Amino acid sequence: MTDTPSPDPALAIEQKAKLIKQRRSVHGGIIGLQLDRHAPGEAWSSLPYHPVFVGDTSTGVIHGGVVTVMLDESCGMAVQLALQSSQAIATLDLRIDYLRPATPGQAIRAHAHCYHVTRSIAFVRATAYQDSESDPIASATALFMIGANRTDMLRQEPKVKFDTPPPLVAPDDTGGPLAISPYARFLGIRVDDQANAVMPYDPKQIGNPILPALHGGVIGAFLETSAILKVHREIGQATAPKPIGLTVNYLRSGRPVDTSAKVSIVKQGRRVVAFEVQAYQTDPDKPIASCYGHFKLRP
Numbered sequence: 001m002t003d004t005p006s007p008d009p010a011l012a013i014e015q016k017a018k019l020i021k022q023r024r025s026v027h028g029g030i031i032g033l034q035l036d037r038h039a040p041g042e043a044w045s046s047l048p049y050h051p052v053f054v055g056d057t058s059t060g061v062i063h064g065g066v067v068t069v070m071l072d073e074s075c076g077m078a079v080q081l082a083l084q085s086s087q088a089i090a091t092l093d094l095r096i097d098y099l100r101p102a103t104p105g106q107a108i109r110a111h112a113h114c115y116h117v118t119r120s121i122a123f124v125r126a127t128a129y130q131d132s133e134s135d136p137i138a139s140a141t142a143l144f145m146i147g148a149n150r151t152d153m154l155r156q157e158p159k160v161k162f163d164t165p166p167p168l169v170a171p172d173d174t175g176g177p178l179a180i181s182p183y184a185r186f187l188g189i190r191v192d193d194q195a196n197a198v199m200p201y202d203p204k205q206i207g208n209p210i211l212p213a214l215h216g217g218v219i220g221a222f223l224e225t226s227a228i229l230k231v232h233r234e235i236g237q238a239t240a241p242k243p244i245g246l247t248v249n250y251l252r253s254g255r256p257v258d259t260s261a262k263v264s265i266v267k268q269g270r271r272v273v274a275f276e277v278q279a280y281q282t283d284p285d286k287p288i289a290s291c292y293g294h295f296k297l298r299p
Helices: 013-022 026-031 065-081 183-184 215-233
Strands: 034-039 042-047 054-058 089-098 108-117 121-129 137-147 197-201 206-209 242-250 259-268 272-280 289-296
Touching: 013 034, 013 065, 013 089, 013 108, 026 042, 026 054, 026 065, 026 206, 042 065, 042 272, 054 065, 065 121, 065 137, 065 215, 137 215, 183 215, 197 215, 206 215, 215 242, 215 259, 215 272, 215 289
Parallel strands: none
Antiparallel strands: 034 042, 042 108, 089 137, 089 242, 108 121, 121 137, 197 259, 242 289, 259 272, 272 289
């Protein structure tokens, strides 16, 4: 006997693309992420602009976590389109470089290419852009595990679903630390009595609706937000730091429970801050994801 699940029979790429459009992640469906075009191992997606995606209302710039969600899910689409059968996949790590801010008010597009597949690992590259892929706003590389669990998002009935998707509305936080960040408030992120970031569970955070499990991009958005809050508070600048790049390592499935974070400032220079952050649920010694990256300090 083996615990490795047997892959389902092969699917024609057109059939698989149709299933991907119908059975996307819960969070991706709620925010409006679309698969526009496909090829074997490649996915072109789009996300219409919405004010709730803003990360800083003073500039109107999209939250980096929105880009993380889009790139993570687009990479997953490309992996599914590279496989002959329909199998469970899970993000192992995701490296994102933020090249320039997205223009407020415009849709974001992404192109993901799964360029190499082994028996258990898929390698993916992706770019996010607006007007032209040759002028990206962010780039990403990712690793995915193939046959990560016994679920199949393309064939099984979801345990988490909405008859009517919840509205894209951010709760008010007038005067609070997240007052300028609608997307962080939309995810439900708040600051506890010890000034640490907490993300109470909400079904709209789900990626895999079969397990169910939190969306990898949502976990990345939570990690980034937690680090921004910590660095902003510790350094005491008037403006929040600007993400340059980060790498998220996914250590275990994010269960449908509350998630907390602990952040460390590794090194602070005059212009750049290096940080580490871990997301955990019931046990701080058993993180579900870790992240390291750099912020640029803004005068």
